[in-house]
Amino acid sequence: MSGAQSARKTSYREAVKEAIREALQKDERVFLMGEDVGHYGGCYAVSKGLLAEFGPERIRDTPLSEGGFVGAGIGAALGGLRPIVEVMTVNFSLLALDQILNNAATLLHMSGGQFNVPLVIRMATGAGKQLAAQHAHSLEGWYAHIPGIRVLSPATLEDARGMLWTALQDPDPVLIFENNTLYNMEGNLSETAGPVDIDTARIRRSGSDITLITYSASLYKCLDAATALAGEGIEVEVIDLRSLRPLDDATYLESISRTNRALIVDEGWRSGGISAEISARIMEQGFYDLDTPVERICTAEVPIPYARHMEEAALPRIDTIIDTVKRMVRHG
Amino acid sequence: MPRSRIDIPETIHYLSILDEHGVLDTELEPQIDDKTLIALYSAMLLGRRFDERMLDLQRQGRIGTFPPIKGQEAAQIGSIFQLKSTDWFVPAFRETAAEIWRGRSLESILLYYNGFNEGTIIPADQRDLPMAVPVGSQILHATGLGYAARYRGTDEIVMTYFGDGATSEGDFHEGLNCAAVYQAPVIFICQNNQWAISIPLKQQTHSATIAQKALAYGMPGIQVDGNDVLAVYTAAQEAAERARNGDGPTLIECVTYRVMMHTTADDPSRYRDDEEVERWRQKDPLTRFAVYLQNKGLLDQSREQEIETEVLAKIQTAVDSAEKQMKTLGEPLDMFNHLYAKMPPSLQCQKEEVRQYLANNTGEVHHG
Numbered sequence: 001m002s003g004a005q006s007a008r009k010t011s012y013r014e015a016v017k018e019a020i021r022e023a024l025q026k027d028e029r030v031f032l033m034g035e036d037v038g039h040y041g042g043c044y045a046v047s048k049g050l051l052a053e054f055g056p057e058r059i060r061d062t063p064l065s066e067g068g069f070v071g072a073g074i075g076a077a078l079g080g081l082r083p084i085v086e087v088m089t090v091n092f093s094l095l096a097l098d099q100i101l102n103n104a105a106t107l108l109h110m111s112g113g114q115f116n117v118p119l120v121i122r123m124a125t126g127a128g129k130q131l132a133a134q135h136a137h138s139l140e141g142w143y144a145h146i147p148g149i150r151v152l153s154p155a156t157l158e159d160a161r162g163m164l165w166t167a168l169q170d171p172d173p174v175l176i177f178e179n180n181t182l183y184n185m186e187g188n189l190s191e192t193a194g195p196v197d198i199d200t201a202r203i204r205r206s207g208s209d210i211t212l213i214t215y216s217a218s219l220y221k222c223l224d225a226a227t228a229l230a231g232e233g234i235e236v237e238v239i240d241l242r243s244l245r246p247l248d249d250a251t252y253l254e255s256i257s258r259t260n261r262a263l264i265v266d267e268g269w270r271s272g273g274i275s276a277e278i279s280a281r282i283m284e285q286g287f288y289d290l291d292t293p294v295e296r297i298c299t300a301e302v303p304i305p306y307a308r309h310m311e312e313a314a315l316p317r318i319d320t321i322i323d324t325v326k327r328m329v330r331h332g
Numbered sequence: 333m334p335r336s337r338i339d340i341p342e343t344i345h346y347l348s349i350l351d352e353h354g355v356l357d358t359e360l361e362p363q364i365d366d367k368t369l370i371a372l373y374s375a376m377l378l379g380r381r382f383d384e385r386m387l388d389l390q391r392q393g394r395i396g397t398f399p400p401i402k403g404q405e406a407a408q409i410g411s412i413f414q415l416k417s418t419d420w421f422v423p424a425f426r427e428t429a430a431e432i433w434r435g436r437s438l439e440s441i442l443l444y445y446n447g448f449n450e451g452t453i454i455p456a457d458q459r460d461l462p463m464a465v466p467v468g469s470q471i472l473h474a475t476g477l478g479y480a481a482r483y484r485g486t487d488e489i490v491m492t493y494f495g496d497g498a499t500s501e502g503d504f505h506e507g508l509n510c511a512a513v514y515q516a517p518v519i520f521i522c523q524n525n526q527w528a529i530s531i532p533l534k535q536q537t538h539s540a541t542i543a544q545k546a547l548a549y550g551m552p553g554i555q556v557d558g559n560d561v562l563a564v565y566t567a568a569q570e571a572a573e574r575a576r577n578g579d580g581p582t583l584i585e586c587v588t589y590r591v592m593m594h595t596t597a598d599d600p601s602r603y604r605d606d607e608e609v610e611r612w613r614q615k616d617p618l619t620r621f622a623v624y625l626q627n628k629g630l631l632d633q634s635r636e637q638e639i640e641t642e643v644l645a646k647i648q649t650a651v652d653s654a655e656k657q658m659k660t661l662g663e664p665l666d667m668f669n670h671l672y673a674k675m676p677p678s679l680q681c682q683k684e685e686v687r688q689y690l691a692n693n694t695g696e697v698h699h700g
Binding site: 062069073074075077081083098107108109110115116171245 | 420422449450451452453454455456461462463464466469471472473474475476477478479480481483484502503506507509510513669670671672673674676677678679
């Protein structure tokens, strides 16, 4: 986030709110629905102030009923609206899984191509706030298993600001996962920041020795690790996937063709996770570029612990990333 | 006073106008013109005969598994009649008669039950959702469609169907609760056919009626004789008026009976008595409606035969046409077409793999 003259300081939370506000201003069909999004302003304060600006029909509080309002959002999308459904956190989204997987993702098929579902579902995800075993899941990789939907993971202010509008223009259901540790992140955002593409991965730091493939809040752990490693003469390239479905294979494969090493850093659980999928794709399409086996750093496969020191121990850590990179570079 | 009775604004009524012997309550009789009465009868008969023909076709191996509707024609036709073409019809999966009334072709239904994607196509101008198999999930879509209709300032209404089994699902509760909170213009039609596969109603709910569940959500609820097309018609008309006037949703419980099996993969003789089935056969919706029409001088033997002949001819034409179409339809690569409006690269690769497989196995590919 370079400090261009036209930039201003803002936060990830404000960037998401601006995106919602812009969508509500530009398109009358857009409305926000979810638990506590009205007077309360959203559990993460993303929609604070929007009720006063847009009224209760467009900032719609819902009963505590994830299946209910995700399903109603599908119906509203079929009925010509462009709902932004806020599910408080990914943990509660499991109550709406039938609606997401069996309904939103299949209605186009079930209707012989007639009814696409232009629905955007936003939800907070991730650990790191001492919310423990039932409130700290990272299931975005799991959702990426489902054909028929898109899965986005904005890590930067630009993406928090820009992905929503593009997602609303998409004719298919789009899930946007906002890591709960990012909402307070501050930085500079261009005054002209606006819609961004939702198809491609981005190289967030260039390097020649190894490719780190990551997304969401883990991006910053990777960037910090890369800075530390640069001091020791190891040049790390860091890729932010941005979209987990579809995956932009070309960007990370091209990077690996130059660095010949790949480490995936994923806050999700390891077995059957998105890291496994990416690893498999590298094996299928980039095996002969590799000097060393693909490695992964994921969250320990335990219920996320409550105590801070235990939670930190379970999640991907900067020191582990540094140690793993060193080992891979020296041995490769 | 520490303890007092709470008065709830809604009360639950039961409505029956034409009983199983064809005896009419003239005070409750709805005013329906002769042409419409015959149209209702013809639609119920078409639903009945098509259902019977499909069972034959299934037993002959000419279509796949399907859920018969026999005995539930009045519950479907009496209610669906109240919808305009601009309204939304949100079915479960046992509403064949209602689907035909809305304009779905018999050919399309036959293609569907043979597994052809082409059978899922709903004409672009039709506001009918596809059949919903997860049980109850469509109830929520109806609520959302109702919300959207109100949001857009239209007088469109939504009618959704489900069975007694679906009322135990969370989706039923969530859908009705949200619809009542939003005062969405939705009519919830429960075809209480007494059986959810092998689970009888008394094991499904401890409530005396399904209609009374409306009380908990603060919406009107009514239980009707679901085999009495006049009662269903009347209840649905009242609910439609309420919804169009902005007075919110209604739950209608149509008490009917699943005379046949759950689907053709089921054998109900394993879990219910023939006597019970026979008792319900005596309450047949078509028989009593025919008596009503005869008493009104609208139906005599020759007119009845004429309608029967028309219906059977229509079905035969559809069967012939569908079986002819099946010889050319069913392109396997079409399975990839309707996941995304724009196909992502990974799916294009998978489509290409199947294309190569098909090209290398041309001798083994069958259409239909």
